[in-house]
Amino acid sequence: MTHFSPIPPTAAPAAASARPAVEFRSVCKRYGSFTAVGGVSFAIETGTLVTLLGPSGCGKTTTLRMIAGLEQASSGSILIGGEDVTGRSAAERDVSMVFQSYALFPHMSILDNVAYGLVVGGMPKRQAAEAARAKLELVGLAGLEKRLPSELSGGQQQRVAVARAIVLEPRVLLFDEPLSNLDAKMRRRVREDIRQLQQSLKLTVVYVTHDQEEALAVSDRIIVMSGGEIAQDGSPRDLYERPASRFIADFIGDANIVPAVLDGRDGEIGRFRVGTAALALPHRGVSGGIVDLAVRPNAIRLSGGTSSEGVPGCIRYAAYLGDHMEYEVAVTLGGKEMMLFAAIPDVEAPFAVGDAVTVGFAPQGVTAIPA
Structure with a gap:
């Protein structure tokens, strides 16, 4: 070079x-x-x-x-x-x-x-x-x-x-x-x-x-x-x-826009629920009730089977990209089925299409979207 x-x-x-x-x-x-x-x-x-x-x-x-x-x-x-x-x-x-x-x-x-x-x-x-x-x-x-x-x-x-x-x-x-x-x-x-x-x-x-x-x-x-x-x-x-809007969150890099419930606040930190998964992250001034979160693909965590501590899902697409796997995971949130795009570093034991998984979220890479 x-x-x-x-x-x-x-x-x-x-x-x-x-x-x-x-x-x-x-x-x-x-x-x-x-x-x-x-x-x-x-x-x-x-x-x-x-x-x-x-x-x-x-x-x-x-x-x-x-x-x-x-x-x-x-x-x-x-x-x-x-x-x-x-x-x-x-x-x-x-x-x-x-x-x-x-x-x-x-x-x-x-x-x-x-x-x-x-x-x-x-x-x-x-x-x-x-x-x-x-x-x-x-x-x-x-x-x-x-x-x-x-x-x-x-x-x-x-x-x-x-x-x-x-x-x-x-x-x-x-x-x-x-x-x-x-x-x-x-x-x-x-x-x-x-x-x-x-x-x-x-x-x-x-x-x-x-x-x-x-x-x-x-x-x-x-x-x-x-x-x-x-x-x-x-x-x-x-x-x-810290995207200022849904448009920015969706446009700057890949992001999953998912519905969540804001249960309460502790200072600058909000207590959010995505399905049965609990998250603590800056609330950025969003009001209580149903809010949108931007979830980056590398903030998604997948584990086999189902668990009460996460969101149940099913692998609909899997692709090997050398240093990571990419998945599309079907989940139901807010009463609607939606697809989550996930980038997972584990390439040694990948999931297959049709596998049942539990979806969790890492706080880093998840942000509340102001209304």
């Missing part, structure tokens, strides 16, 4: 300004009667990687394009480095974008691809080539300067696109679904490289993806969008462990 070269201490920028690198103030984008982004407000601190995450059509790419100046806001204000750039063109915003397609010039060497923006901006060719060569070394492509894009792998082309963006030394670097053209193993490697580079150079990055695992892996902060609005904004751990 190729990693980015280590960054010398002098390469890091000055201490982050108190002003946000990017700020949206009640920004709205309309296309006729359709509102793609509605009244969105957020601030992105200098030197952080913030991901805009959400399903297709949620408004995340439109938001990114408004930062870049490729779309104009219908209302509200967009600030970059404390300056209002709402009415400015893309060329006047001091941002660079790494596109989903990479958009490399096929007839140019990778050195010329990286130097192109500097040359167009008026820098002498020799100076631009030196700067481009330095950035190619930074992203682990030293020695490949004369190759054409077609002679590189997908991961190497992605690095060229990154080098071409950072050689301009933008205030903000934008990534639009940057890993969608790579296979699963290469996506993991390149996302590690992007994160390492961002942290080493203290770059301000706004990153768009629909892949929850990718967002959890690279981000300082995640802004989840739904229907053109912000559904939740927080750290990866906050979103995964």
Whole structure:
């Protein structure tokens, strides 16, 4: 695996300004009667990687394009480095974008691809080539300067696109679904490289993806969008462990949404029942009675046979995935049959389809969902 070269201490920028690198103030984008982004407000601190995450059509790419100046806001204000750039063109915003397609010039060497923006901006060719060569070394492509894009792998082309963006030394670097053209193993490697580079150079990055695992892996902060609005904004751990809604719990990683009864509270801890299984965990302000819990697949515990201390179930599907088993377990909760998805590390004595089991729950990986 190729990693980015280590960054010398002098390469890091000055201490982050108190002003946000990017700020949206009640920004709205309309296309006729359709509102793609509605009244969105957020601030992105200098030197952080913030991901805009959400399903297709949620408004995340439109938001990114408004930062870049490729779309104009219908209302509200967009600030970059404390300056209002709402009415400015893309060329006047001091941002660079790494596109989903990479958009490399096929007839140019990778050195010329990286130097192109500097040359167009008026820098002498020799100076631009030196700067481009330095950035190619930074992203682990030293020695490949004369190759054409077609002679590189997908991961190497992605690095060229990154080098071409950072050689301009933008205030903000934008990534639009940057890993969608790579296979699963290469996506993991390149996302590690992007994160390492961002942290080493203290770059301000706004990153768009629909892949929850990718967002959890690279981000300082995640802004989840739904229907053109912000559904939740927080750290990866906050979103995964403390989802603010059923949508977030279901969208960020796999989760089983199960009905439970809140029997009482002891300070911040609630006493919950899932069928006959008892759980003590933070109640997060939910009221008494029937509530929803988000249960991660690895929080489910399975034992053979039936027991009064858990929920009786039946294995309906079993799959061996090397280091764990995946099961679908039919249970009855709240008077309705439902399927629970479980990830169990025991692969030595797996359950078979049709086996009767008792379902239990580990407190870690279970959270109450606020109404």
